Amino acid sequence: xxxxxxxxxxxxxxxxxxxxxxxxxxxxxxxxxxxxxxxxxxxxxxxxxxxxxxxxxxxxxxxxxxxxxxxxxxxxxxxxxxxxxxxxxxxxxxxxxxxxxxxxxxxxxxxxx
Amino acid sequence: xxxxxxxxxxxxxxxxxxxxxxxxxxxxxxxxxxxxxxxxxxxxxxxxxxxxxxxxxxxxxxxxxxxxxxxxxxxxxxxxxxxxxxxxxxxxxxxxxxxxxxxxxxxxxxxxxxxxxxxxxxxxxxxxxxxxxxxxxxxxxxxxxxxxxxxxxxxxxxxxxxxxxxxxxxxxxxxxxxxxxxxxxxxxxxxxxxxxxxxxxxxxxxxxxxxxxxxxxxxxxxxxxxxxxxxxxxxxxxxxxxxxxxxxxxxxxxxxxxxxxxxxxxxxxxxxxxxxxxxxxxxxxxxxxxxxxxxxxxxxxxxxxxxxxxxxxxxxxxxxxxxxxxxxxxxxxxxxxxxxxxxxxxxxxxxxxxxxxxxxxxxxxxxxxxxxxxxxxxxxxxxxxxxxxxxxxxxxxxxxxxxxxxxxxxxxxxxxxxxxxxxxxxxxxxxxxxxxxxxxxxxxxxxxxxxxxxxxxxxxxxxxxxxxxxxxxxxxxxxxxxxxxxxxxxxxxxxxxxxxxxxxxxxxxxxxxxxxxxxxxxxxxxxxxxxxxxxxxxxxxxxxxxxxxxxxxxxxxxxxxxxxxxxxxxxxxxxxxxxxxxxxxxxxxxxxxxxxxxxxxxxxxxxxxxxxxxxxxxxxxxxxxxxxxxxxxxxxxx
Numbered sequence: 001x002x003x004x005x006x007x008x009x010x011x012x013x014x015x016x017x018x019x020x021x022x023x024x025x026x027x028x029x030x031x032x033x034x035x036x037x038x039x040x041x042x043x044x045x046x047x048x049x050x051x052x053x054x055x056x057x058x059x060x061x062x063x064x065x066x067x068x069x070x071x072x073x074x075x076x077x078x079x080x081x082x083x084x085x086x087x088x089x090x091x092x093x094x095x096x097x098x099x100x101x102x103x104x105x106x107x108x109x110x111x112x113x
Numbered sequence: 114x115x116x117x118x119x120x121x122x123x124x125x126x127x128x129x130x131x132x133x134x135x136x137x138x139x140x141x142x143x144x145x146x147x148x149x150x151x152x153x154x155x156x157x158x159x160x161x162x163x164x165x166x167x168x169x170x171x172x173x174x175x176x177x178x179x180x181x182x183x184x185x186x187x188x189x190x191x192x193x194x195x196x197x198x199x200x201x202x203x204x205x206x207x208x209x210x211x212x213x214x215x216x217x218x219x220x221x222x223x224x225x226x227x228x229x230x231x232x233x234x235x236x237x238x239x240x241x242x243x244x245x246x247x248x249x250x251x252x253x254x255x256x257x258x259x260x261x262x263x264x265x266x267x268x269x270x271x272x273x274x275x276x277x278x279x280x281x282x283x284x285x286x287x288x289x290x291x292x293x294x295x296x297x298x299x300x301x302x303x304x305x306x307x308x309x310x311x312x313x314x315x316x317x318x319x320x321x322x323x324x325x326x327x328x329x330x331x332x333x334x335x336x337x338x339x340x341x342x343x344x345x346x347x348x349x350x351x352x353x354x355x356x357x358x359x360x361x362x363x364x365x366x367x368x369x370x371x372x373x374x375x376x377x378x379x380x381x382x383x384x385x386x387x388x389x390x391x392x393x394x395x396x397x398x399x400x401x402x403x404x405x406x407x408x409x410x411x412x413x414x415x416x417x418x419x420x421x422x423x424x425x426x427x428x429x430x431x432x433x434x435x436x437x438x439x440x441x442x443x444x445x446x447x448x449x450x451x452x453x454x455x456x457x458x459x460x461x462x463x464x465x466x467x468x469x470x471x472x473x474x475x476x477x478x479x480x481x482x483x484x485x486x487x488x489x490x491x492x493x494x495x496x497x498x499x500x501x502x503x504x505x506x507x508x509x510x511x512x513x514x515x516x517x518x519x520x521x522x523x524x525x526x527x528x529x530x531x532x533x534x535x536x537x538x539x540x541x542x543x544x545x546x547x548x549x550x551x552x553x554x555x556x557x558x559x560x561x562x563x564x565x566x567x568x569x570x571x572x573x574x575x576x577x578x579x580x581x582x583x584x585x586x587x588x589x590x591x592x593x594x595x596x597x598x599x600x601x602x603x604x605x606x607x608x609x610x611x612x613x614x615x616x617x618x619x620x621x622x623x624x625x626x627x628x629x630x631x632x633x634x635x636x637x638x639x640x641x642x643x644x645x646x647x648x649x650x651x652x653x654x655x656x657x658x659x660x661x662x663x664x665x666x667x668x669x670x671x672x673x674x675x676x677x678x679x680x681x682x683x684x685x686x687x688x689x690x691x692x693x694x695x696x697x698x699x700x701x702x703x704x705x706x707x708x709x710x711x712x713x714x715x716x717x718x719x720x721x722x723x724x725x726x727x728x729x730x731x732x733x734x735x736x737x738x739x740x741x742x743x744x745x746x747x748x749x750x751x
Binding site: 034035036038039040042043044046047048049050051054072074075077078079080082083084102103104105108110111113 | 553691
């Protein structure tokens with residue numbers, strides 16, 4: 001049952017990601033820096049301790065990110081359409097999706113002490 | 114001016130005339146004139162025409178027993194190992210007595226390049242050694258420099274014993290600078306954030322106030338104290354036969370919680386289904402760590418370490434720090450031990466335009482606080498935080514109260530209850546393991562990134578030191594999550610008042626304390642913090658203080674970058690400007706070169722994570738020789 005739900009969730013996620021507008025990942029990388037996203041989430045969107053969660057390489061669905069940054073319910077400062085338009089957001093989203101997954105923990109000796 | 118009509122006199126005219134001259138002859142066996150000529154030959158004073166041809170009424174220019182010698186007797190009696198100080202003329206007498214009368218040993222004078230560094234070094238030292246050092250400073254400009262560090266120590270409940278120089282008597286001040294360095298009430302500058310200060314008018318007064326100050330500083334809540342060493346009192350010779358009484362130092366027993374309140378707390382904790390202990394500045398000494406562990410093992414309950422001190426073993430199965438929010442939400446009884454911000458711990462507060470807050474606890478959760486902070490409150494500085502809703506509150510020292518609480522809990526735990534508690538421990542252990550595994554996954558992200566991820570930096574360092582007897586003398590989040598802390602000296606907490614500039618000198622002070630135990634002191638150093646007073650690097654090199662520093666060089670005052678970004682977003686203006694005025698770039702600072710310029714081994718800047726481990730290994734070879742070394746790692750922001 002859990003396995004089935006997992007497939008459903010993953011499929012939904014992929015569909016949602018696919019539903020994201022096409023974006024320019026390289027431009028998104030620049031925006032991620034210049035617009036301050038890196039400050040809380042790290043330059044690789046890996047997440048920051050006590051500042052912001054990990055966003056990449058599997059971000060939450062585009063529509064969810066879009067909704068959250070416009071009207072955040074937590075500590076994140078709002079990114080309204082006036083300061084970050086939908087096209088630039090799509091580019092940032094493309095940057096997030098483009099990040100590589102890290103090596104498995106078991107393959108990192110320093111994390112196996 | 115009236116003073117110009119007076120004959121030349123020494124400070125307060127002591128030992129002037131025949132009686133004084135006779136005393137000096139008696140003390141050295143040489144006539145006064147001969148002594149003065151000897152002094153001149155030794156180059157300590159220029160020979161004037163008048164001195165070559167002394168008048169009949171010979172002015173006494175030397176002294177055998179200045180008051181500052183007795184001050185050193187007092188300082189030695191209090192057991193200070195070190196004096197941390199930047200030199201200042203207002204305590205020149207005391208400085209000279211420390212070196213020549215006291216032999217510059219117990220205490221030894223360590224040269225600091227800034228008074229803020231002196232006090233912060235004392236702050237760091239106290240958290241390792243459990244007792245204060247003596248800090249000397251000018252009463253005016255020196256204390257002004259030192260004041261932020263005094264505030265940090267105050268908020269962090271750390272004892273620092275300060276002696277500042279000042280000349281109260283206007284008649285004896287040298288014209289010019291000494292007037293600028295004199296003040297009516299020297300202690301007022303820091304009175305809002307010290308526990309005690311005094312301005313002794315006699316050596317007996319000095320001795321009693323010094324012992325009193327030491328006692329206050331080291332009794333919970335431990336805090337900075339300040340004594341004024343008046344310039345005249347330092348430099349005026351003691352009268353023949355004068356022998357002030359040295360008061361007996363007796364430590365106060367720390368304040369324990371009321372017996373009834375302890376019993377009520379034990380009853381609530383033992384009967385609770387999901388009790389949580391939150392410890393912040395609880396473990397003042399290794400006994401605090403031991404006893405908190407014992408309490409947790411007795412109750413088999415969750416412990417959250419807020420890391421004001423090294424309170425609880427990081428890999429203990431009951432350590433739920435990594436899932437603190439979930440544990441607090443689930444709790445029916447919460448016990449806070451020296452928790453600085455109880456309200457902020459059990460409430461969620463949003464930093465948005467309209468600031469809102471909500472409790473994160475269950476509606477019927479009971480709250481208990483044990484804290485010595487209530488025993489010494491001030492009103493001006495608002496570090497006491499928002500007022501929490503408590504069910505039981507003890508104005509007492511948590512560490513001192515733990516043994517009675519453990520005993521009370523043990524008496525209440527029945528055999529049936531014990532098996533339920535063991536089941537709770539098993540469940541908490543599984544949750545702790547899950548949280549640890551998640552941490553490792555978190556750390557793996559951006560593992561190969563450049564700038565270097567802060568998790569990678571922490572683990573490259575840990576990989577080099579984990580087999581050693583190490584002490585982390587800085588306040589860093591990834592080590593808290595990933596390293597195995599189980600000894601009290603392995604962690605010293607943070608600045609207290611969040612005054613930037615604490616980190617590097619506190620690390621040095623802690624390293625001074627660790628040195629005699631042969632511990633390896635390691636410091637993960639924020640770049641902005643180091644730049645407040647980088648002269649602390651020279652102090653490390655000059656005094657051969659073994660300390661490994663790894664720079665967390667994110668080239669910014671990063672907290673402020675985020676604050677500025679928040680404002681720009683809130684105001685819907687240019688969101689690309691947050692680095693203006695908040696970053697430390699263009700040019701980038703070469704911290705390895707900065708270190709080398711002051712005699713400290715420097716490595717870096719290192720941007721490729723693969724290069725970091727070997728650089729740390731090279732630096733450790735230097736530290737193993739008893740000297741400091743710095744590795745500049747260019748890192749991700751957090």
